[in-house]
Amino acid sequence: MALLEVRDLVVEFDLPGGRVRAVDGVTFDVGTAEAVGLVGESGCGKTTTALAIMRLLPENGRIAAGSVLFDGEDLVAMKPGPLRRKRWSDLSIIFQGAMNALNPVRRVGDQVAEPILLHEPTVTRRGAWRRVGELFELVGINRDRRRDYPHQFSGGMRQRVMIAMALANRPRLVIGDEPTTALDVMVQAQILELLELLRSELGLAMILITHDLSVISETCDRAVVMYAGQVAETGTVEELYRRPLHPYTERLMRSVPDIGNIRRLPAGIPGHPPSLVRPPSGCRFHPRCDHAMETCRRTFPAERSFEPGHRVACHAVSDDGRRRAPSELPLLPSARALAQLDPLGEMPTLLDGAAAGLVAADGEIEGISAEGPP
Secondary structure: OOOEEEEEEEEEEEEOOEEEEEEEEEEEEEOOOOEEEEEOOOOOOHHHHHHHHHOOOOOOEEEEEEEEEEOOEEOOOOOHHHHHHHEOOOEEEEOOOHHHHOOOOOOHHHHHHHHHHHHOOOOOHHHHHHHHHHHHHHOOOOHHHHHOOHHHOOHHHHHHHHHHHHOOOOOOEEEEEOOOOOOOHHHHHHHHHHHHHHHHHHOOEEEEEEOOHHHHHHHOOEEEEEEOOEEEEEEEHHHHHHOOOOHHHHHHHHOOOOOOOOOOOOOOOOOOOOOOOOOOOOOOOHHHOOOOEHHHHHOOOOOEEOOOOOEEOOOOEOOOOOEOOHHHOOEOHHHHHHHOOOOOOOOOOOOOHHHHHHHHHHOOOOOOOOOOOO
16 A cells, blocks of 8 residues: 555636636555656646645635545545644645745744644653754754744755755655745755655655656656646656657657757747636647547547556557557647647747648647747
């Protein structure tokens, strides 16, 4: 049994315009001392999934279906009292944006000591203050800075304070919600190296949320690729880099610059993520996919397993685990237009007239025209 088992998780939000399903049937596991990355474009449901696991959704959000089993106990069905005792003691989160997560008018040491005093009533205030000093040194901060305020720290140091807070009660699982956001490259590398060191030393399980696949490759054992609130593909990081099956996963890979090859800007993914108020029918990626067929527009693909732990939901993948080439498929007009792009993923300056006409006729691709990308 895995340490964390997320099964068919559905999260909905009540908005003035109606109900929005931000997470739709997400399933994945996290093993003991394992690092799993949630990766995808902004707005794909990564943070919402993390907040649902922690039961920290805003007032207008709710878990509509599914289960979140932590060490066999369902966090979704758990009552508020037992859940508060488990939260931070067994699983914690490093919030995105340390400056907004820290209270600007309280000393950082007091903020890190708070969960210790709250969850461990046998620990004295002196003992909690001593542990805060140990935690600060663990994450590379001088213990004498416990009495400082958040504004006296740099962005990277504030992020280290947030990591110390997440480790305050020695949890078994830590969720990092883009812990390197808004940090410069050198500080990002230091924070990621610190997380990897802490994971190996403390035996932590970790969920790392990011849109940067290079971060996943450096820090995680497995990855869950999300798109528009759903899981597109799951597998080991090595397998996803070696043999991505879902076209979305491959395009995410191509979006990362390759400094060891020809120097050119990656093309990215044409179009824009869909609105979840009115998501596309069938496979939600089909309006932006160069492998899309009529069946993709009509029905959502069932998830299938190929290698151990490698699962994908895509109609273009054959029963023997091979993603078929666009030339082998009865493509939609929009997909035929996308298939004429450079095979290395580079967007041409001009689409030819036929491709531009196909895009206009199908009317599904945003951001592509006869003049090229915007």
